[in-house]
Amino acid sequence: MNKLILKEYNSDYLIYWYQPEGRGEFGEILFTFSNNNAKITKEAEGNDTWHANKALFKVCECVEKKNLPLEFIQAWY
Numbered sequence: 001m002n003k004l005i006l007k008e009y010n011s012d013y014l015i016y017w018y019q020p021e022g023r024g025e026f027g028e029i030l031f032t033f034s035n036n037n038a039k040i041t042k043e044a045e046g047n048d049t050w051h052a053n054k055a056l057f058k059v060c061e062c063v064e065k066k067n068l069p070l071e072f073i074q075a076w077y
Contacts, residue, residue, distance in 0.1 A: 002074040018055035029059045
């Protein structure tokens, strides 16, 4: 599970913070609109690449669907 929070949004880019399992320090995902590129700019506490990649994929999906929630829980089962 990831908790995601939209921290910044403008015409050039957006930034989502993600927090694995709702604990510890947040990581950061940056999506740049000019080149449709998303990247992990800061991994969350514990350098958990798996959670970071899941958050990255979800942010890309939200941009593609033009649905940018302020906060949400990304769960998988």
